Amino acid sequence: MAKTTRKRRGAAKRRSRTAARSLTLLIGTRKGVFFLRAGPGRRSWRLTGPEFLGHTAHHVVLDPRDRRTLICAARTGHLGPTVFRSSDRGRTWKEASRPPAFAKAPDGEMARAVDHVFWLAPGHASEPHVWYAGTSPQGLFRSNDGGATWDGVAGFNTHPKRPAWCGDGQAAPPDGATLHSICIDPRDPKHLYIGMSSGGTFESTDGGADWKPLNAGCRADFLPDPFPEFGHDVHCMRLHPLAPDRLYQQNHCGIYRMDRAAARWERIGDNMPKKVGDIGFPMVLHPRDPDTVWVFPMDGSTVWPRVSPDGKPAAYVSRNGGRSWRRLDRGLPRAQGWFTVKRQAMCADRAESVGVYFGTTGGEVWGSVKEGERWVCLARYLPEVYSVEAAEFA
Amino acid sequence: MQVVIPTQLRDYTRASQVEARGASVEEVLRDLDRRFPGIRFRIVDEQDRIRPHLRIFVDGAQAPTLKTRVRPDDLVLIFGALSGG
DSSP: OHHHHHHHHHHHHHHHHHHGGGEEEEEEETTEEEEEEEOGGGOOEEEEEEESTTSEEEEEEEOTTTSSOEEEEEEETTTEEEEEEESSTTSSOEEOSBOOOOOOOOTTSOOOOOOEEEEEEEOOTTSTTOEEEEEETTEEEEESSTTSBOEEOHHHHTOTTHHHHHOSSTTOOTTOOEEEEEEEOTTOTTOEEEEEEEEEEEEESSTTSSOEEOOTTOOOTTSSSSSOSSOEEEEEEEEETTEEEEEEEEETTEEEEEETTTOSOBOGGGGSOTTTOSOEEEEEEOSSOTTOEEEEEOOOSTTOOOSOGGGOOOEEEESSTTSSOEEEOTTSOSSSOOOOOOTBSEEEOOSSSOOEEEEOTTSOEEEETTTTSSOEEEEOSOSOEEEEEEEEOO | OEEEOOGGGHHHHSSSEEEOOOSBHHHHHHHHHHHSTTHHHHHBOTTSOBOTTEEEEETTEEOOSTTOBOOTTOEEEEEEOSOOO
């Protein structure tokens, strides 16, 4: 295991040397897809697009296995959900011939339809054409052909406990209940995690045939039992590829870390400043240091304004697995900055000095090429930003 | 019969009006999907419900379901309803 981890760390370091040279931010917005291409040293940025003008792009992701293929989860107000694919770095796109869709329900049974494809995740490195998609309402889908056709993962979508896990919609967020944060153990393609908003964290060790809740220690303040077996509201969960027994999540009820040996979520958000709190949407990992994470707190008090606390936006970084946090606000507005950053809208690149980026619902994209130490606005006047992913094209 | 295609779906048909065959809305949409793959799923969800913001009219009357009958000389209108923002 130690040898494998050393190998992975070596590969990650090699990738970091080339990251800045070919870096593009893939920006999914409420009205289309934009690309923000980094110039030399990430000192300048060039905005191109939009692709799919008028479509809501929930997530745009580069396949890290070939670094050419892009998958985009899109919908329009009228036409329902679909998935587009590009095998040439975004020059041309083709719609999936069979987008994610639930099975036809027998007469008399509850008939679910995918409202939107919310989250995309490339499969394991050993399964080069496999992708997973999470939808609203909560559904898990898999493609074995690079996103051309999609089938439901029956082990989850028809699991007898799924109705209980996913709830009746009363606990759903305003834009609908979602399945997201699909994480794959780099040691085992059959070991999967998902997060649901709402529903909680779930784990499968058999490729999705069966699932178990994984929520011990995590709060759900909006339920009668604040520590239930399931029903939690995961906002964003991440598994560190170099430490695959470590999970982080930004939850509706705080920031958590789980080390699998402990089998319990620890609320590392308790170490955040009390006046800022530990509510937010995104959770971003350092590509080479499993102890370093970034979050972007929002106001989760009273009626949940979901904006920067006190109108003073800031990211927070922890360098020790959440035992302490440091405010990162240099370059950001000092006052009257009411940012909202969605769960897919913050990411990191793999450069030696890691770039951290986020997009706001006000249509701005901010970045820091010094790990959050100083922020610069890279783009503004965009539509509401839904996702920002750092892509290193081949 | 003739089918009028809304702007939202012309990426599929490349035309504002196309010919189709079928004795019901379901058959008409299946016929369209054979020639313009993917178009049906943009109009109808996986439970065979017409999507909320689309309307289909047959001979001037709104078709509430896919079972609505269609005659060979009917004009079928597909509209993207006013919605969004």
